[in-house]
Amino acid sequence: MKLPDNRGYFGEFGGKFVPETISYCLEEVERVYHKQKKSKVFKKELDFYLKEYAGRPTLLYYAENLSKYLGMKVYLKREDLLHTGAHKINNALGQGLLAKAMGKKRIIAETGAGQHGVAVATVCSLLGFKCDIFMGQEDIERQSMNVFRMKVLGAKVIPVTTGSCTLKDACNEAFRDWVTNVSDTHYLLGSCLGPHPYPLIVRDFQSVIGKEARVQILKKERRLPDYLVACVGGGSNAIGLFYPFYKDKKVKLIGVEAAGFGLQSYNAATLVKGKIGVFQGTMSYVLQDSQGQIKNAHSIAPGLDYPGVGPEHSFYKDTKRAVYGTVTDKEAIEGFKMLSELEGIIPALESSHAIAYLRKLSKKAKNRLVLVCLSGRGDKDLDIVRQAQISADTKKRR
């Protein structure tokens, strides 16, 4: 079976649920992508930038202290060491070169935490595109440092004040801009989300994570891991790690979603708590109310704070190829501290969800071989963690 099929479906998930004008925009992206995918020149150029500019291949690090502490053998795929500090640059470089092949002059993107926005602004500066980043007003306030980073890189950050003023609204606004300016503009979507062909394109560009990891672990351990673990926002770092292991049925795949304040409260656990629906161009699990209105998500990790999820994950879930667990805000902070204190590696709050999940996994996976995607570094989150610490301390004193 081809995943996705020609219509962009992974089983019953995916597709292109978009206004007629966007259908046209998507067709152009699809056509050029399929052509470039086969081009040796394109591949060579992308490989060059991934290696010489972004710093690939990333290390696969055996986390000895963490392993001892948890009683499992844990390897970290160090996407945090990439230029700009997260896996997002893999996709931004790929799509940046695609936009060049399409002859576009301007790139737009949505961002929540600002990580994808920074990656896109970086690539635009490198490849010479005009760059406009849509960001919810609320996120602009939460992530002021990344806003400034994007500006330093020459991008314009456009505040989005509609809806809930967060990532999903920034996405809507980017689509609206795209239909209006498609002749010179490429929309560089940041995760394996949205209408076909985005889930395919982003997965392909992120698959470098899993391809490298597979070779590296075979070299170091002479066998495949028992478990792969990755956090799931839209799902791009997870699918990038999982996909090259898809056919290795013995390798168990675990995606970790954000349980936010808890599964009975505000969260971003789309696969665990959502219902199947159509949101932002794709059929997938969605956090929604009984009327089909999209709910506001919550996670302490801005990059996970989104009420949708990539259709390929919905397919993995329903076919039981992967399982999806959850980690609360509080547990994520514990994971953040655990890795920082034991290994001297400060993880992004998004990645901290994957790390925190290891605690739960260690109860049933003693001595097993586990490979975790460390999707980003935590410098951007120090303020959030400090704030959380302060409010936890004052609660204790009361």
Add this chain to the structure above:
Amino acid sequence: MRLKEKFNQLKKKGKKAFIAYIPFGFPDIKSTKGICLALQEAGADIIEVGIPFSDPLADGPIIQQATTVALNKGATISMIFEAMEKLKKSLKIPVMLMSYYNPILQFGRERFFGRMKKAGIGAVTIVDLPVEESLEYKKTAEKFDIDTIFFVTPVTPSKRISKIAKASRGFIYYVSVTGITGPRDFNYSSLKKHIDILKKKTSLPVCVGFGIHTKKQVKVISSFSDGVIVGSEIVSFIAANHSKNDFLKKLKKQILSLKGDG
């Protein structure tokens, strides 16, 4: 009344359709009925009622704000049907619905079309459901004899136009601009060229929407199409005037003026 009948009637009189769009539940749930009746009295030929959605990808700020208000007031699909069932006797002109797909999917396709039938609503258009994805939906709509209206845009390739024309019933919605809803200026000659091409490929009426907000635009665009859809302009008029005295009277006057009858 069904769309077909309406367009036949207009044709006989040598007139074009004036289609008024309003979001349900704006400025509040109970005002939609009065607004519909006022639109009819002012001579609107068809009323298009929008089902509010939290993430209206194809809409500009004016309609976004209105649908957000409607959702905050608690608007639901059931309420729309309840209101329309009550209006069934007094509304003589055709009513159609406009929606994004997810609310309908969650309501249930069968249930949705069944309720449409019961409320006397004969047509629906879904913004984010292109023909390729519409197989099941079309089938169910046909079962309940509901017209499905699809969109053609300035960038729709000719092969696709034929596919869309085949799937459409009632009329074809020509989107006048590559962009979102909200006031725009037009290049009439290019617009006319596109409409002429489209009309060669279909025997259905072709109505033009998105961006139309002046009396002149209504007049010129009607002259080379089968009708116009006016949305944002009516919505912003409602937003600005609903709390004033004689609001419905003012609304009627505004519609008459847009139609060129006032």
